[in-house]
Amino acid sequence: MIAPLPDILVEPIVRAALVEDLGRAGDITTDSVIPRAARFDGVIAARQPGVVAGVDCARIAFRLMDSDIAVTVERPDGAAVAKGDIVARIKGPARGILSAERVALNFACRLSGIATATARLVAAAKPHKARIVCTRKTTPLLRGIEKYAVRAGGGVNHRFGLDDAALIKDNHVAIAGGVAEAIRRVRAHVGHLVKIEVEVDTLAELEEALQAGVDAVLLDNMAIGELRQGVAMIGGRAISEASGRVTLETAPAIAETGVDLISVGWLTHSAPILDIGLDYDRR
DSSP: OOOOOHHHHHHHHHHHHHHHHHHTTTTTHHHHHHHHTOOEEEEEEEESSOOOOOOOHHHHHHHHHTTOOOOESSOOOTOETTTTTTEEEEEEEEHHHHHHHHHHHHHHHHHHHHHHHHHHHHHHHSSEEEEEEOOOOOTTHHHHHHHHHHHHTOEEEEEESTTTSEEEEEHHHHHSSHHHHHHHHHHHHTTOOEEEEEEEESSSHHHHHHHHSEEEEEESSSSSSHHHHHHHTTTTTEEEEEESSTTTTTTHHHHHHSSSSSETTHHTTTTOOOOOOOOOOOO
């Protein structure tokens, strides 16, 4: 199982989501319909198969709404679930549970969708060595937990921000006047611990990058034949990364070329949710 994020990192995000949902007057529906003393005993369950993530986000949402709510996690982040599997059991004051329900499930469904999509791509890339990595194409202010969901699905993270590593892209190259000059400028500016990666569109640019010396090369939108040639040219001198038009159908062929990494933006910007629901036990 994946190591959970510390609550102190997650709580501000969840708290802001609850404040947004409660608005200026709180949950006027629940406060009108549900008696203050009413209790709720139920389960959070998967309604389709996948890999769960965001369970701790849900737990924190309920706890923030009412500290008397008890959440017992049955399937922690990173666990595979089948349709109908219980992810967590929940009991406590009904008002608090119902008021936090949507925020809790929004996080769980969204992050589980990312984890599930990642797990499927990881499976598609086997038995080859290529690892599935995410990008910076994340929901603003949710990058930390969305990248965490990628790890829950068996993927790995690319850089978290602009200060993690130097990634020279096509516009940097265009303005600098060439791949080698862009690399020279970065190397003169950054510290000795900073990794340098360059994005290339052609094998000629790849050769220029290799001659200049880099830690990693991003082979962008290359056909399978070009990717295979690119990996052979790199010959282990740098980490090879493929990106562009990656799907469950194309991932196996991309992985077969021998690249080290396959980066996929849609994992965090448009992966479908995993349907997870909260069900009241009427017994």
